[in-house]
Amino acid sequence: MIRVLVVDDDFMVARIHRGFVERVEGFEVVGVAATGTEAISLVAELAPDLVLLDLYLPDRFGLDVVGRLRAAGETCDVLVITAAKEADAVRRAVREGVVGYLLKPFGFPELEQRLRAYAAERERVAADGELTQEQIDAAFGTSGVTRRATVTLPKGLSVETAAAVQDALAAAGGGEPDGALSASECAERVGISRVSARRYLEHFVATGAAEVSLRYGTTGRPERRYRPRV
Template sequence: MIRVLVVDDDFMVARIHRGFVSGMEGFEVVGSASSGAEALELVAGLKPDLVLLDLYLPDIFGLDVVTRLRAAGETCDVLVITAAKEADSVRAAVRHGVVGYLLKPFARADLEQRLRSYAAERARAVGAGELTQEEIDAAFTSTGVGRPAAASLPKGLSAETAEAVQRALGEAPHTLSATECAEAVGISRVSARRYLEHFVAVGVAEVSLRYGATGRPERRYRPR
């Protein structure tokens, strides 16, 4: 179970976020804070795995909260949820090592996709004991949450469509074909296949073959 702390100075917004998280299997909300000081206190006492952090808090800027958490030795992950669109804020968030950056307002599916991605990355995290070179490489090439395997896209692919394809992939109940992905996103099957194969190449997705009675086997994709 992934333990989550919600931090937002708007009571109703925090309540909505709590509802979103509580409705997801594998996650539980352990508390909520409406200020930076309260967030620091609750993290120290509750030891959450993940903090959903607004940047515009009444007393401390959200990224300064992250700085203080790290200085105190807290290792919880942070997913920023904010209306701050400034490039400086985004770059600073990356430097602070946040696992994702989600702009308000957003659809429930947007948050759910990032939480599912976070859970998947957490499951793949480096464990104890000695590792093989392959396991070490996987740990260093993880794409993280909110950075859709779109960080270094091949020419002709867009970050916006890559995120939509990755979201469709994460929301599929089982596996997804290029045709099904194309219908979900609203692009051509050929384009969907290009994005899906890119995700396979960078290790974000994996592909399997489904054999029918005749013809070529169908390629089916799922998050890795």
């Protein structure tokens, strides 16, 4: 079982997230914290494998909690779940090595997709002995549908925003009825303009990380819908 600590200062939200986690096979919630200080204490006490961490905590910013955990030698993984869309927060989360960044509000399918992907990555690198390049790439999130566009990005595109857009694509694949999202929907989830979102999405289509389809309405141009390539 993958042991999870839920950190959120809103007890109703924490209860919902706990219920979501416990619906996913192979995961169990071992504790809930409402403050950064409590989270640090419970990590030391309970040794969770994964922390679902809100950023807006009453006593400190969530990413400061990550820094304190790393300074204390804690090796638990962190999945950020937050309403913080600021680019600086996303960039810092990437630097802190979090395994994902999920924007509130979200439903069960979005969190389930992230948790299952996390479990798959843990299993992939759990075996003893040497790893292949493919397994190493997967551990760093650089292969398959989770490929991070950390190299050869067109001018004007950032690594951090590209990662956030790919997270939005992955969430759509597990949560949207058609498994896809439009540039406008992506822009809202990531917190960027629709034009910027479309540039990233079209880049992923060009590199083979995503595919596009057309949704026809009664009037006007068809809507371009993007989904991760499988």
